[in-house]
Amino acid sequence: MRKTLSYIKQISLFVVMLFAVLSFQNQYDTNAKIKSLFIYNFAKYIEWPSSYKQGDFIIGILGDHPVYKELNNMAQTKKVFDQPIQVIKFSNVNEIQKCHMLIIPRQMTSKISQSKAKIQPYNTLLVTEKIGVGKSSDINFVISENKQKFELNQNNLAKKDLKVSNNLVSLAIAVK
Amino acid sequence: MDIKKHIILIFFAFTCLAPSFGQASKIKQALDLFKQSKLDSAGLIIDQAIENEETKEKSSTYYYAGIIYKEKYNKQQKDDKASPARDKAIEYFNTFLKLNEDEKLVPPIKKSIDYLINTIYNDAVVLLNTETYDQSITLFEKYKKLQAYADPTKDINKINIQYNLVLGQVYSDLYDKNEENKTEFFEKTANTYLKVLQDDPENWGANYNLGIHYYNEAVNRIKALEYDVDLVTLDMLEGEYIGLFKMALPYMQKAYQMNPNRKETIIGLSGIYYSLKDYDRSDEYTEKLKKLEEEK
Numbered sequence: 403m404r405k406t407l408s409y410i411k412q413i414s415l416f417v418v419m420l421f422a423v424l425s426f427q428n429q430y431d432t433n434a435k436i437k438s439l440f441i442y443n444f445a446k447y448i449e450w451p452s453s454y455k456q457g458d459f460i461i462g463i464l465g466d467h468p469v470y471k472e473l474n475n476m477a478q479t480k481k482v483f484d485q486p487i488q489v490i491k492f493s494n495v496n497e498i499q500k501c502h503m504l505i506i507p508r509q510m511t512s513k514i515s516q517s518k519a520k521i522q523p524y525n526t527l528l529v530t531e532k533i534g535v536g537k538s539s540d541i542n543f544v545i546s547e548n549k550q551k552f553e554l555n556q557n558n559l560a561k562k563d564l565k566v567s568n569n570l571v572s573l574a575i576a577v578k
Numbered sequence: 579m580d581i582k583k584h585i586i587l588i589f590f591a592f593t594c595l596a597p598s599f600g601q602a603s604k605i606k607q608a609l610d611l612f613k614q615s616k617l618d619s620a621g622l623i624i625d626q627a628i629e630n631e632e633t634k635e636k637s638s639t640y641y642y643a644g645i646i647y648k649e650k651y652n653k654q655q656k657d658d659k660a661s662p663a664r665d666k667a668i669e670y671f672n673t674f675l676k677l678n679e680d681e682k683l684v685p686p687i688k689k690s691i692d693y694l695i696n697t698i699y700n701d702a703v704v705l706l707n708t709e710t711y712d713q714s715i716t717l718f719e720k721y722k723k724l725q726a727y728a729d730p731t732k733d734i735n736k737i738n739i740q741y742n743l744v745l746g747q748v749y750s751d752l753y754d755k756n757e758e759n760k761t762e763f764f765e766k767t768a769n770t771y772l773k774v775l776q777d778d779p780e781n782w783g784a785n786y787n788l789g790i791h792y793y794n795e796a797v798n799r800i801k802a803l804e805y806d807v808d809l810v811t812l813d814m815l816e817g818e819y820i821g822l823f824k825m826a827l828p829y830m831q832k833a834y835q836m837n838p839n840r841k842e843t844i845i846g847l848s849g850i851y852y853s854l855k856d857y858d859r860s861d862e863y864t865e866k867l868k869k870l871e872e873e874k
Contacts, residue, residue: 424750424790426846427797432853435800436816443809476805545855548820549813573809 434468436550437531437543438476441469441503444527444541445482447570450502451525451563458488462501462526464517465493465510495520503527514538525562536577540564544575553577604630605642612642617650621663628670637677641687644670648690651697659701659713668694668724688728695724699737706741708755711748739778746770746787753791760798767791782836786843789830793850796822823853839870 445459459482463470470491477487482502492498495513498520504527506517511532518528518538531543536553540562544551554574559566604627611620624643627633647667655661671691675684698721705714718741725734746767753763768791774784796819803815827850834843848863 424747424787424794426790426842426849427794430797430801432797432800432819433855435803436812439803439805439807439812440809442805443812480805548823548854548856549816550855570809573813 431468431472433550434472437469438472440543440550440552441473441505441529442476442480442482443570444529445487445503447567448527448559449565449567454502454525455483455485457485459485460488460490460501460503462490462492462498462504464495464498464504464506464513465491467505467507469505500524501526503529505529506531508532511535525564527559527562527564536575541574542577546575551575604633605639608642608646612646612649615653617646617653620646621650621666635677637674637679640670640674640677641683644668644674644687644690648694651694656697659705659717664694664697672727691724691728695721695728698724702741706744706748708748708751711745711752715745735777739774739781742770742774742777743781743783743787746774746784750787750791764791764795780836782833785829785836786833786846789826789828789833789846789850792822792826792829793846793853796826796853820854823850826850827854841867841870844870 441461445461461473463473470489473487473489477489480487490499490501495516498504498517501521501524504517504521506514506529508531511530514528514530514535515538521528528540529543530539530541533544536542536544536555539553540555540558542553542555544553552574553576554566554571555577556566556571604623608620608623608627611617611623624639624646627639628643633639644667647663647670650663651661651667655663668691671687671694674687675691678684678687698717702714702717702721705711705717707714722734722738725732749763749767749770753760753767756763768788771784771788771791774781775788778784799815799822800819803812807815827847830843830846830850833840834847837843844863844867848860848867851857851860851863
């Protein structure tokens with residue numbers, strides 16, 4: 403019987419050794435993926451003036467943003483109609499150049515005014531992500547009940563000659 | 579137990595039990611074969627004794643049958659996880675205990691039953707992996723049934739919890755590796771950990787792993803999202819992902835309450851709150867993690 407007990411002891415230890423915690427996929431930024439899908443939809447449902455329909459579709463990002471990596475992944479397989487997507491990171495406001503879309507991350511909100519001045523000559527869609535800046539932005543990411551939503555300022559878009567599809571308008575939170 | 583001990587035990591038992599049966603030729607024949615280590619033949623003959631009208635009601639028949647089949651298991655079927663000899667030995671020993679009136683013989687037979695039942699448990703544990711988990715579950719269920727019958731007072735709750743914790747991990751591995759049956763293994767993993775928590779709500783491992791499991795499922799679904807998804811569909815799908823993150827949260831919170839100094843739970847909470855877009859709380863846990871790492 404002693405033999406039997408020692409055999410069980412070994413197996414019990416085996417069980418303890420086998421049990422471990424599951425691995426957590428914390429390296430993956432879920433919100434960046436969701437946002438990149440929104441951005442791609444903005445590109446598809448907004449019409450830029452004809453001079454912007456040639457060459458690359460340029461998405462500029464001011465500073466670091468997890469969406470940069472996601473958009474680059476997307477750019478490898480997707481186009482905005484016939485235009486290949488190019489994602490450019492601007493390290494500071496002075497680097498901002500002509501682009502179709504300029505994304506200003508939450509932590510760069512203080513740079514909105516300066517950035518707006520830089521894109522003023524262009525028909526660049528300004529995308530921000532801070533509560534309360536909807537009026538000074540074109541599209542502003544907001545969160546409602548843990549879900550990603552967006553505010554859309556139709557007046558600002560009209561001033562830039564950017565035509566928005568009704569489909570996109572119907573999904574947006576209107577900014578008046 | 580070696581064969582010599584068996585023989586001594588058998589003769590002891592035979593002496594004790596001999597007066598209780600008259601027609602014993604089949605049993606004698608089986609015992610002779612047993613002594614010659616002809617276990618297959620011994621088994622066949624003792625089975626005939628069990629079928630025989632005169633001997634099938636005698637406890638001694640089942641005693642010898644149990645011993646012959648136990649030896650057959652030990653000598654020939656130890657590597658057979660579904661050993662029929664082991665099943666028969668347990669069955670015959672149990673029948674012996676039911677019919678037997680001699681208390682002296684009860685303890686050694688109970689020990690033999692314990693031994694055989696424990697081999698079933700051990701086999702269930704050895705088979706508990708992504709390849710043979712089905713066999714393992716069958717054996718473990720058999721073990722629980724037999725153990726409950728052999729000793730209703732024995733608490734097997736702890737063993738059951740431990741087994742299900744590992745089974746949950748096996749299912750989780752299959753969920754990770756298996757693209758075709760992902761949904762099936764997602765459900766099986768979750769249900770297995772939920773079963774552990776039903777029996778032991780304070781189980782840290784089940785709380786943590788269940789939190790991670792729901793979280794990982796949401797992450798996997800988001801990763802798999804096509805770039806062409808339209809915003810109406812995305813809104814609907816995001817609702818599902820948020821639902822999963824919310825399902826993960828209470829289990830991870832519980833794991834954190836139980837052990838606030840474990841890095842995994844702090845990282846887990848930070849990640850879940852981040853995915854729920856509650857950035858302030860996510861940052862709070864990131865700060866806690868930094869502090870914890872500085873203290874170490």
